[in-house]
Amino acid sequence: MHYLAEKIIHRYQRQKNGEGRVIKKKRIIIVFLYLGGFITLFMLAIFTFKVVLVHPKVPIYSEPNDTDIYRIVFISGDSGSPFWNKVKEGAQKVANKNKVAIEFKETFQADIFGYLKNIDMAISSRVDGIIVQGKEHPEFIQIVNKALQKGIPVITVFTDAPDSLRKTYVGPNHYQEGIILGEHIATQMGDGGKIGIVYGDTQIGYLSLRKQGVENALASNSNIQILDVSNHTAGSQNGLEETTELLNNYPECRVFLGLTEEATSGIVQAVKGRGRLQDYLIYTFDQNPEISELINTGVVSAALMQNPEEIGAQSTTHMLRWLEGIEVPLEPNYYTSVHLLEKR
Amino acid sequence: MKTIRNKIIFLFAVIWIMISLVWLLMIYSNQKTIENYNEILHRYLLIKEVSQLSQDSINALNHYFINAAADSKNEYLVLSGKLKESQEKLIGLRNQNNIISLMNYDNMIKSQLESMELAASFFQKRNDTKASFLFNEAAKTSTYISETTLLLINGELETYVNLYKKIIQQSKDSVLLSFLTLASTSFTILLIFFKFSNEITRPIVTLTAAAREISRGNFEQSITIRTNDEINFLASTFNQMRINLKKLIAEMQIKAKVERELQEHKLLLKESELKTLQSQINPHFLFNTLNTLAKKAYLENAKETSNLIISVADLLRYNLKSMDNSTTIKNEIKGLEDYLTIQKARFEERVQYTIDVDEECLSVKLPSLTLQPFVENALIHAIEPFPEGGDIAIRIRNQGIQNIIEIEDNGPGIPHDTIQSIIKGEPQKEYKGQSTGIGIHNVIRRLRLFYGIDDIIEIESIVNQGTRIILRLPEQKGD
DSSP: OHHHHHHHHHHHHHHHHTHHHHHHHHHHHHHHHHHHHHHHHHHHHHHHIIIIISOOOOOOOOOGGGGGSEEEEEEESSTTOHHHHHHHHHHHHHHHHTTEEEEEEEOOTTOHHHHHHHHHHHHHTTOSEEEEEOOOOHHHHHHHHHHHHTTOOEEEESSOOTTSOOSEEEEOOHHHHHHHHHHHHHHHTTTOEEEEEEOOSOOOHHHHHHHHHHHHHHTTOTTEEEEEOSSOOTTSOOHHHHHHHHHHHOTTOOEEEESSHHHHHHHHHHHHHHSOGGGOEEEEESOOHHHHHHHHHTSSOEEEEEOHHHHHHHHHHHHHHHHTTSSOSOOSEEEOOEEEEEOO | OOOHHHHHHHHHHHHHHHHHHHHHHHHHHHHHHHHHHHHHHHHHHHHHHHHHHHHHHHHHHHHHHHHOOHHHHHHHHHHHHHHHHHHHHGGGGOOTTTHHHHHHHHHHHHHHHHHHHHHHHHHHTTOHHHHHHHHHHHHHHHHHHHHHHHHHHHHHHHHTHHHHHHHHHHHHHHHHHHHHHHHHHHHHHHHHHHHHHHHHHHHHHHHHHHHHHHHTTOOOOOOOOOOSSHHHHHHHHHHHHHHHHHHHHHHHHHHHHHHHHHHHHHHHHHHHHHHHHHTSHHHHHHHHHHHHHHHHHHHTTOHHHHHHHHHHHHHHHHHHHTSSSEEEHHHHHHHHHHHHHHHHHHHGGGEEEEEEEOGGGTTOEEESSSHHHHHHHHIIIIITTOTTOEEEEEEEEEETTEEEEEEEEOSSOOOHHHHHHHHHTOOOGGGOOSSSOOOHHHHHHHHHHHHSOSOOEEEEEETTTEEEEEEEEEOOOOO
């Protein structure tokens, strides 16, 4: 106790000696403590708010009535193509306006197994409707029929599978496409000449329809001679090979028609290897950025184009009308508009 | 009253509350995060469980088809029952992003269950073709289910990417929060400690300093402490003690002074009494002798001698009788006249004296033998050494509240330092009175004690011109 008292007195005396300095120091410490205390308290409040009150929550769906929406699966076999993206856009727009959940499933063009599996999965999932690009493939027809058995309506788009039990087809009339383009070519080739038709793919239904249309349109002018690769071996063909063969057989042929976009790029490649592009007239069906570029540069004279958004929108609309019983039964075909795009 | 105990309790309560709050905060935050994790994990587990059950049940059905045993059938039934149960739980997993895929998933399970049921019933009816077709359907559906499981989990991951990011941010914030709480608690506690310790120690320091001052004997410094606790009480008590002590010591000092003065007075009286006693043998003898001599001289017709002897006898009597008593100026003057009569006989014409007394002053009381020593002193220094002699004047007059006695001579004067020592009351050996044996310092001392004031004497002296001694005696109250 005594020691303590001495110490305190000592301190007191020291304080007295350097009074002003010590008091100033003390004030600084107290101000510092107050400042620090307030700042940390303020930040503490903010962080407490952040950590405790604004706690992230696992989002849980709480709209009970949304179970009665229609689930429609849209299956296409051409992953990432701009054409199908447009189709999807159209479909999505209609879906957004109505109570429709549309699900897009894609495989690559060649993957017929994955394509069929997607349809089968959709059937297992008991979706309300399936919109699919038609294939003229026996298993495709079988699986469409299976869907119908399970009570799931199927609508084919862009290409049809008329042998199946699909509800309807929404897309361009391919024969009509051929007629339009054929008539255009006929006016362009007034004096007659040779025209080479390139498939660029196996000879599937819609390509034949197109070719038929073109042939019928060109038949009016007897001076026009239609050429094609006669001995088609399915699957081994591509546009480049076909065109090369045609050019080998008929070097004087100056007009080419691609039935698909692949065929057209093959034609352009082959012609480039032979001579000047300006000497040739090239016509095509379908559209993609490459073809748009070719039209702009004048390589392709004219292209017959579909309206992909219309295809998507129409197919979804008809599916909805069927599901809601507004339009039963559907007509066998709903053709969408096409138009011809010429080079400037 | 805010006692120190209360202050300590308050301090600890504040600390306790802060620490508990921090603790609760952390626990709460942790709990929330864990709940989130648990829920997410639960979702994954449920999806995984459904997928697993779908495969297990199809395997069990396959087993049953191969064995056709009751055990296998039971196993299949149990598994498909479980699958149904889990399927019902799936609805709880719905959120904005997975509602469609979850519905698909749900339907796939239903498809599988139906296919399996039908397959089992066809198997029992021995319709193997249909059974195996349906089994294949169920098996395909099961593979679709496991594929969709992956899709769902992938979807979950995508859906909760933001949540995970938030949770990660949250845990970072939590760490920061804990540091912040630590800092702010530290600041608060330090602040409280700082203020608190000051509040407690400052009064103690003040008190200690005050105690030290008192122990040194300084009672003047008052103690002021503006707190509201025990220390304040202590300080005020201490202050009271200081005031009491101061008063007591002052009283003691006055008492001691009075006692000392009394003692001194007694000592002076003793001195006079001793002197008296010393000369007590001769007085009776002397009186008788002097009376006889006076009578003898009268009978022999020497009247002047007879008167002189009577004066001597009277003076002697006065001197001896009135040492310790106060007397009146009248008596004092009578004694002085006797003395001067004798001295006149001795010095004849060399000494001239005048006594001038106001009538009203005659009854004024003063210590006896006050004037005689001064007059004697004047005779010794101003008359005796000079053949031509000198004048002595005694004047007594009343001046308001005091009576003034002046004794003036025209002698050689008194040196300045001697005057100082006289006024201070130091004894001067050579001035010892011849007639009374009483020195001037004795007279001055007695006067000071009698009147109780120091400023009683004034000496004016001019070299070779004379000395004037002025006594200022205050008017005595009462008798």
